[in-house]
Amino acid sequence: MEVPILRQGQYLIASIQSALTDADLSHLREALIAQVGRSRCRGVIVDVTALDVMDSFAVRTLRDIAHMARLRGAETVIVGIQPDVAFAMVQLGLTLKGVATVLDLEEGLAFLDGRTKDRGLDPKHKRPPSGPFRG
């Protein structure tokens, strides 16, 4: 099952619609990282509300997405981890250390707005077409 990736302003929103296989997750990672460059976006939101379970592979893939996107200049935030899923993750000893997580999509957008402002980037404007990032 392919995960649709929507573009909203400077952000990409991947909203998972159903349970995903490992191959689906890997495909999502590749698609997101490619799109970060293609659409020159500043932020990525992965909505996992519909995920039935987050096991070690899912957690690792989400962590990889966040770290890879950061290397490509975009911040990632995971939204919608359900209470039962959080419970099982903690029992499994899985963490999303170093990855931002917020309650829902709305908070995810607010989080990215804050993040991109911190970096002196107005989310309403596209980033300069070329040249190195001058932080």
Add this chain to the structure above:
Amino acid sequence: MGEELRLTIAADVDVVEARQQGRALAAVAGFSSGEQTVIAAAISEIARNILMYAKKGEITLSLVQNGDRQGVSIVASDQGPGIPDIDRAMQYGYSTSHGVGAGLPGAKRLMDEFDLRSTVGQGTTVTMKKWRRAN
């Protein structure tokens, strides 16, 4: 009782199927939705282990009873290469497949009973059970 479900694990879609069937069975046994997710996560880890190390195997799900306690039993077996060093395989964070190393020890943490038998060159059988807390 007598309800037994045998599932072949030979592709990553089978992992999703196994954990969804496990969740459904856990619901029949009266587990809370949090515990259903925990059971599904344990099945996911163990089923992925079959795929990664043995390529093919089987998972049998059944309801079990002990006195007035109800539970679910999950037996995962394969005729794969077997595990040469079970102590290390049960160490959290140890992996021979570039994984997280949360598979076997993670599943053990999630379940009440966990038994691993493996013979190099013959295969591996994991038997795990989760009991419903008495209300």
